[in-house]
Amino acid sequence: MAPHGSVTWRIVNILIVGGSGFLGRELTRQAWAAGHAVTATFATRAGDIPGVRRLPMDLRHSAEIAAALAETQPDAVINAAYRKTDWATTADGAIRLALAATQHGSRLVHVSSDAVFSGADVHYDESATPDPITPYGAAKAAAETAIRLFAPTTVIARTSLIIGDGGSVHEAFIHELAAGRRRGVLFTDEIRCPVHVADLARALLELTVSDHTGVCHLAGSDAISRHELGLLVADRDELDAAMLTAGSRAGTGSPGALDVRLDSTRTQRTLRTTLRGARDFLRRER
Protein backbone atom coordinates (compact mmCIF):
# COMPACT_ATOMS: atom_id res chain seq x y z
CA MET A 1 0.00 0.00 0.00
CA ALA A 2 1.15 3.56 -0.55
CA PRO A 3 0.18 6.80 1.18
CA HIS A 4 -1.43 9.70 -0.72
CA GLY A 5 0.67 11.04 -3.58
CA SER A 6 3.71 8.80 -3.26
CA VAL A 7 4.79 5.67 -5.10
CA THR A 8 2.54 3.37 -7.10
CA TRP A 9 0.42 0.96 -5.05
CA ARG A 10 1.35 -2.70 -5.12
CA ILE A 11 -1.87 -4.30 -6.27
CA VAL A 12 -2.08 -8.05 -6.66
CA ASN A 13 -5.45 -9.03 -5.34
CA ILE A 14 -8.53 -7.15 -6.61
CA LEU A 15 -12.12 -7.35 -5.41
CA ILE A 16 -14.55 -6.19 -8.08
CA VAL A 17 -17.86 -5.23 -6.52
CA GLY A 18 -20.66 -5.51 -9.06
CA GLY A 19 -18.56 -8.00 -11.00
CA SER A 20 -21.69 -9.46 -12.59
CA GLY A 21 -22.65 -6.16 -14.24
CA PHE A 22 -21.77 -4.88 -17.70
CA LEU A 23 -18.71 -2.91 -16.63
CA GLY A 24 -17.90 -5.34 -13.79
CA ARG A 25 -17.65 -8.31 -16.15
CA GLU A 26 -15.22 -6.47 -18.43
CA LEU A 27 -13.17 -5.28 -15.43
CA THR A 28 -13.07 -8.83 -14.14
CA ARG A 29 -12.02 -10.24 -17.50
CA GLN A 30 -9.25 -7.67 -17.99
CA ALA A 31 -7.94 -7.86 -14.42
CA TRP A 32 -7.78 -11.64 -14.62
CA ALA A 33 -6.06 -11.49 -18.03
CA ALA A 34 -3.51 -9.05 -16.56
CA GLY A 35 -2.58 -11.66 -13.97
CA HIS A 36 -4.34 -10.29 -10.90
CA ALA A 37 -6.03 -12.52 -8.38
CA VAL A 38 -9.65 -11.46 -8.89
CA THR A 39 -12.86 -11.97 -6.99
CA ALA A 40 -16.07 -10.71 -8.58
CA THR A 41 -19.12 -10.08 -6.42
CA PHE A 42 -22.72 -10.39 -7.52
CA ALA A 43 -26.06 -9.54 -5.99
CA THR A 44 -28.57 -11.57 -8.02
CA ARG A 45 -26.74 -12.97 -11.10
CA ALA A 46 -23.93 -15.35 -10.25
CA GLY A 47 -22.79 -15.57 -13.89
CA ASP A 48 -19.76 -17.49 -14.97
CA ILE A 49 -16.36 -15.99 -15.65
CA PRO A 50 -13.87 -18.84 -16.17
CA GLY A 51 -11.03 -18.85 -13.67
CA VAL A 52 -12.55 -16.13 -11.50
CA ARG A 53 -13.87 -16.60 -8.01
CA ARG A 54 -17.39 -15.25 -7.48
CA LEU A 55 -18.88 -14.16 -4.19
CA PRO A 56 -22.42 -13.08 -3.31
CA MET A 57 -22.40 -9.70 -1.61
CA ASP A 58 -25.15 -7.17 -1.02
CA LEU A 59 -23.99 -3.60 -0.39
CA ARG A 60 -27.05 -3.02 1.77
CA HIS A 61 -25.65 -5.34 4.44
CA SER A 62 -22.48 -4.34 6.34
CA ALA A 63 -21.89 -7.89 7.53
CA GLU A 64 -21.70 -9.17 3.94
CA ILE A 65 -19.18 -6.47 3.01
CA ALA A 66 -17.04 -7.25 6.06
CA ALA A 67 -17.17 -10.97 5.30
CA ALA A 68 -16.14 -10.42 1.66
CA LEU A 69 -13.17 -8.25 2.66
CA ALA A 70 -12.11 -10.70 5.38
CA GLU A 71 -12.35 -13.62 3.00
CA THR A 72 -10.59 -12.07 -0.01
CA GLN A 73 -8.09 -9.69 1.70
CA PRO A 74 -8.00 -7.39 -1.36
CA ASP A 75 -5.23 -4.91 -2.05
CA ALA A 76 -7.76 -2.96 -4.08
CA VAL A 77 -11.54 -2.76 -4.34
CA ILE A 78 -13.25 -1.44 -7.46
CA ASN A 79 -16.89 -0.54 -6.95
CA ALA A 80 -18.85 -0.94 -10.19
CA ALA A 81 -22.12 -1.80 -8.43
CA TYR A 82 -25.25 0.30 -8.42
CA ARG A 83 -29.00 0.01 -8.68
CA LYS A 84 -30.38 3.08 -10.41
CA THR A 85 -33.54 3.42 -8.36
CA ASP A 86 -32.12 2.24 -5.04
CA TRP A 87 -30.51 4.84 -2.78
CA ALA A 88 -29.65 2.11 -0.25
CA THR A 89 -27.33 0.50 -2.80
CA THR A 90 -26.07 3.43 -4.85
CA ALA A 91 -25.47 5.94 -2.05
CA ASP A 92 -25.54 4.19 1.35
CA GLY A 93 -24.07 0.95 0.01
CA ALA A 94 -21.21 2.69 -1.77
CA ILE A 95 -20.39 4.67 1.37
CA ARG A 96 -20.62 1.57 3.56
CA LEU A 97 -18.20 -0.23 1.22
CA ALA A 98 -15.79 2.72 1.21
CA LEU A 99 -15.73 2.82 5.00
CA ALA A 100 -15.06 -0.90 5.22
CA ALA A 101 -12.38 -0.86 2.49
CA THR A 102 -10.63 2.08 4.15
CA GLN A 103 -10.66 0.37 7.55
CA HIS A 104 -9.33 -2.73 5.87
CA GLY A 105 -6.47 -0.76 4.25
CA SER A 106 -7.55 -1.54 0.68
CA ARG A 107 -7.16 0.94 -2.14
CA LEU A 108 -10.58 1.99 -3.46
CA VAL A 109 -11.69 2.95 -6.95
CA HIS A 110 -15.28 4.12 -7.02
CA VAL A 111 -17.18 4.38 -10.31
CA SER A 112 -19.42 7.42 -10.56
CA SER A 113 -21.48 9.05 -13.27
CA ASP A 114 -22.07 12.17 -15.34
CA ALA A 115 -25.53 12.08 -13.74
CA VAL A 116 -24.06 14.15 -10.89
CA PHE A 117 -24.39 17.15 -13.24
CA SER A 118 -27.52 19.06 -14.28
CA GLY A 119 -26.36 20.07 -17.73
CA ALA A 120 -26.73 23.78 -16.92
CA ASP A 121 -23.03 24.34 -17.67
CA VAL A 122 -22.80 21.72 -20.49
CA HIS A 123 -19.02 21.22 -20.14
CA TYR A 124 -17.74 19.64 -16.91
CA ASP A 125 -14.15 18.94 -16.00
CA GLU A 126 -12.90 17.21 -12.85
CA SER A 127 -13.10 20.43 -10.80
CA ALA A 128 -16.82 21.02 -11.43
CA THR A 129 -19.19 20.87 -8.45
CA PRO A 130 -22.01 18.31 -8.69
CA ASP A 131 -25.52 19.72 -9.08
CA PRO A 132 -27.68 16.63 -9.64
CA ILE A 133 -31.31 16.91 -10.71
CA THR A 134 -32.42 13.25 -10.49
CA PRO A 135 -32.58 10.83 -7.53
CA TYR A 136 -29.94 8.66 -9.26
CA GLY A 137 -27.63 11.63 -9.76
CA ALA A 138 -28.18 12.68 -6.15
CA ALA A 139 -27.28 9.19 -4.90
CA LYS A 140 -24.07 9.18 -6.95
CA ALA A 141 -23.20 12.70 -5.75
CA ALA A 142 -23.88 11.80 -2.10
CA ALA A 143 -21.59 8.79 -2.36
CA GLU A 144 -18.87 10.88 -4.00
CA THR A 145 -19.00 13.54 -1.30
CA ALA A 146 -18.85 11.13 1.61
CA ILE A 147 -16.07 9.05 0.04
CA ARG A 148 -14.01 12.11 -0.94
CA LEU A 149 -14.12 13.41 2.64
CA PHE A 150 -13.33 10.30 4.65
CA ALA A 151 -11.29 8.37 2.09
CA PRO A 152 -9.32 11.03 0.19
CA THR A 153 -6.95 8.52 -1.45
CA THR A 154 -9.91 6.95 -3.29
CA VAL A 155 -10.19 7.39 -7.05
CA ILE A 156 -13.67 8.66 -7.92
CA ALA A 157 -14.03 7.90 -11.61
CA ARG A 158 -16.97 9.54 -13.36
CA THR A 159 -18.04 8.15 -16.67
CA SER A 160 -20.78 8.51 -19.28
CA LEU A 161 -22.88 6.09 -21.36
CA ILE A 162 -21.06 2.76 -21.37
CA ILE A 163 -21.16 1.06 -24.75
CA GLY A 164 -19.74 -2.31 -25.79
CA ASP A 165 -19.67 -4.48 -28.82
CA GLY A 166 -23.42 -4.98 -28.62
CA GLY A 167 -23.59 -5.81 -24.92
CA SER A 168 -24.84 -2.58 -23.35
CA VAL A 169 -28.42 -1.69 -22.46
CA HIS A 170 -28.10 1.32 -24.76
CA GLU A 171 -27.24 -0.83 -27.79
CA ALA A 172 -29.95 -3.35 -26.89
CA PHE A 173 -32.52 -0.51 -26.82
CA ILE A 174 -31.44 0.71 -30.27
CA HIS A 175 -31.71 -2.85 -31.63
CA GLU A 176 -35.23 -3.17 -30.23
CA LEU A 177 -36.29 0.14 -31.81
CA ALA A 178 -34.78 -0.80 -35.16
CA ALA A 179 -36.51 -4.18 -35.12
CA GLY A 180 -39.86 -2.57 -34.24
CA ARG A 181 -40.05 -4.52 -30.98
CA ARG A 182 -40.22 -1.25 -29.03
CA ARG A 183 -41.52 2.22 -29.70
CA GLY A 184 -39.59 5.28 -28.71
CA VAL A 185 -37.75 8.40 -29.75
CA LEU A 186 -34.00 8.99 -29.83
CA PHE A 187 -33.40 12.53 -28.71
CA THR A 188 -31.33 14.88 -30.81
CA ASP A 189 -30.80 17.31 -27.92
CA GLU A 190 -29.69 14.84 -25.21
CA ILE A 191 -25.92 14.85 -25.44
CA ARG A 192 -23.40 12.63 -23.69
CA CYS A 193 -19.82 11.40 -24.21
CA PRO A 194 -20.17 7.61 -24.59
CA VAL A 195 -17.19 5.45 -23.70
CA HIS A 196 -16.30 1.94 -24.82
CA VAL A 197 -16.50 -0.55 -21.95
CA ALA A 198 -13.07 -2.01 -22.81
CA ASP A 199 -11.42 1.45 -22.76
CA LEU A 200 -13.17 2.29 -19.51
CA ALA A 201 -12.16 -0.96 -17.79
CA ARG A 202 -8.56 -0.57 -18.97
CA ALA A 203 -8.40 3.00 -17.69
CA LEU A 204 -9.93 2.00 -14.34
CA LEU A 205 -7.38 -0.78 -13.90
CA GLU A 206 -4.61 1.64 -14.84
CA LEU A 207 -5.85 4.03 -12.17
CA THR A 208 -6.16 1.20 -9.65
CA VAL A 209 -2.43 0.45 -9.79
CA SER A 210 -1.41 4.11 -10.05
CA ASP A 211 -0.99 6.72 -7.32
CA HIS A 212 -3.94 8.78 -8.57
CA THR A 213 -6.37 10.12 -5.99
CA GLY A 214 -9.57 12.12 -6.19
CA VAL A 215 -11.92 12.79 -9.09
CA CYS A 216 -11.10 11.51 -12.58
CA HIS A 217 -13.19 11.79 -15.74
CA LEU A 218 -13.27 8.71 -17.97
CA ALA A 219 -15.64 9.54 -20.82
CA GLY A 220 -15.20 9.18 -24.55
CA SER A 221 -13.85 12.08 -26.56
CA ASP A 222 -16.96 12.64 -28.74
CA ALA A 223 -20.04 14.48 -27.50
CA ILE A 224 -22.98 13.01 -29.42
CA SER A 225 -26.76 12.90 -29.17
CA ARG A 226 -28.80 9.80 -28.37
CA HIS A 227 -30.01 9.91 -31.98
CA GLU A 228 -26.48 10.04 -33.41
CA LEU A 229 -25.56 7.15 -31.11
CA GLY A 230 -28.50 5.23 -32.59
CA LEU A 231 -27.39 5.96 -36.15
CA LEU A 232 -23.82 4.88 -35.39
CA VAL A 233 -24.97 1.60 -33.83
CA ALA A 234 -27.39 1.05 -36.73
CA ASP A 235 -24.58 1.58 -39.24
CA ARG A 236 -22.17 -0.73 -37.40
CA ASP A 237 -24.74 -3.47 -36.90
CA GLU A 238 -26.48 -2.98 -40.26
CA LEU A 239 -29.84 -2.15 -38.70
CA ASP A 240 -32.70 -0.27 -40.38
CA ALA A 241 -31.88 3.32 -39.40
CA ALA A 242 -35.22 4.51 -40.81
CA MET A 243 -36.86 2.82 -37.79
CA LEU A 244 -35.00 5.16 -35.40
CA THR A 245 -37.28 8.12 -34.78
CA ALA A 246 -35.50 11.38 -33.99
CA GLY A 247 -37.08 13.90 -31.65
CA SER A 248 -36.43 16.71 -29.23
CA ARG A 249 -36.50 16.01 -25.50
CA ALA A 250 -36.80 19.63 -24.45
CA GLY A 251 -40.36 20.29 -23.36
CA THR A 252 -41.30 16.63 -22.99
CA GLY A 253 -40.96 16.76 -19.20
CA SER A 254 -38.66 13.76 -19.31
CA PRO A 255 -36.42 13.90 -16.19
CA GLY A 256 -32.64 14.25 -16.26
CA ALA A 257 -30.05 16.49 -17.81
CA LEU A 258 -30.12 17.38 -21.49
CA ASP A 259 -26.54 18.22 -22.38
CA VAL A 260 -23.73 16.90 -20.17
CA ARG A 261 -20.26 16.72 -21.67
CA LEU A 262 -17.66 15.22 -19.35
CA ASP A 263 -14.34 16.77 -20.21
CA SER A 264 -11.76 14.04 -19.61
CA THR A 265 -8.77 15.95 -20.99
CA ARG A 266 -7.00 16.28 -17.67
CA THR A 267 -7.36 12.61 -16.73
CA GLN A 268 -6.58 11.44 -20.26
CA ARG A 269 -3.21 13.25 -20.11
CA THR A 270 -2.19 10.97 -17.23
CA LEU A 271 -3.28 7.69 -18.86
CA ARG A 272 -1.73 5.31 -21.36
CA THR A 273 -5.23 4.09 -22.28
CA THR A 274 -6.95 6.18 -24.94
CA LEU A 275 -10.60 6.90 -24.25
CA ARG A 276 -11.88 6.73 -27.81
CA GLY A 277 -14.86 8.71 -29.02
CA ALA A 278 -18.04 6.94 -30.14
CA ARG A 279 -17.56 7.99 -33.77
CA ASP A 280 -14.29 6.09 -33.65
CA PHE A 281 -15.21 2.92 -31.73
CA LEU A 282 -18.58 2.52 -33.45
CA ARG A 283 -17.14 2.89 -36.94
CA ARG A 284 -18.03 -0.12 -39.05
CA GLU A 285 -15.11 -2.20 -40.30
CA ARG A 286 -15.61 -2.11 -44.08
Ligand SMILES: NC(=O)c1ccc[n+]([C@@H]2O[C@H](COP(=O)([O-])OP(=O)(O)OC[C@H]3O[C@@H](n4cnc5c(N)ncnc54)[C@H](OP(=O)(O)O)[C@@H]3O)[C@@H](O)[C@H]2O)c1
Ligand atom coordinates in the same frame (compact mmCIF):
# COMPACT_ATOMS: atom_id res chain seq x y z
N1 LIG B 1 -24.29 1.99 -17.85
C1 LIG B 1 -24.02 3.25 -18.11
O1 LIG B 1 -24.25 3.77 -19.23
C2 LIG B 1 -23.40 4.11 -17.03
C3 LIG B 1 -23.20 5.48 -17.27
C4 LIG B 1 -22.54 6.24 -16.29
C5 LIG B 1 -22.09 5.63 -15.12
N2 LIG B 1 -22.35 4.32 -14.91
C6 LIG B 1 -21.84 3.70 -13.67
O2 LIG B 1 -21.05 2.58 -14.03
C7 LIG B 1 -21.15 1.58 -13.01
C8 LIG B 1 -21.45 0.23 -13.66
O3 LIG B 1 -22.62 0.32 -14.44
P1 LIG B 1 -23.16 -0.94 -15.28
O4 LIG B 1 -23.92 -0.42 -16.43
O5 LIG B 1 -22.07 -1.91 -15.48
O6 LIG B 1 -24.21 -1.56 -14.24
P2 LIG B 1 -25.01 -2.95 -14.30
O7 LIG B 1 -24.70 -3.70 -15.52
O8 LIG B 1 -26.45 -2.63 -14.00
O9 LIG B 1 -24.40 -3.75 -13.06
C9 LIG B 1 -24.68 -3.34 -11.76
C10 LIG B 1 -23.98 -4.25 -10.80
O10 LIG B 1 -24.34 -3.87 -9.47
C11 LIG B 1 -24.73 -5.05 -8.74
N3 LIG B 1 -25.66 -4.69 -7.68
C12 LIG B 1 -26.90 -4.21 -7.78
N4 LIG B 1 -27.45 -4.03 -6.55
C13 LIG B 1 -26.50 -4.41 -5.67
C14 LIG B 1 -26.44 -4.48 -4.25
N5 LIG B 1 -27.48 -4.11 -3.48
N6 LIG B 1 -25.32 -4.92 -3.67
C15 LIG B 1 -24.23 -5.30 -4.42
N7 LIG B 1 -24.22 -5.27 -5.77
C16 LIG B 1 -25.35 -4.82 -6.37
C17 LIG B 1 -25.36 -5.94 -9.81
O11 LIG B 1 -25.42 -7.28 -9.35
P3 LIG B 1 -26.43 -8.38 -10.00
O12 LIG B 1 -26.44 -8.09 -11.47
O13 LIG B 1 -25.78 -9.68 -9.64
O14 LIG B 1 -27.76 -8.16 -9.39
C18 LIG B 1 -24.37 -5.73 -10.94
O15 LIG B 1 -23.23 -6.53 -10.74
C19 LIG B 1 -22.18 2.10 -12.00
O16 LIG B 1 -21.49 2.74 -10.94
C20 LIG B 1 -22.95 3.17 -12.77
O17 LIG B 1 -23.47 4.17 -11.92
C21 LIG B 1 -22.97 3.54 -15.83
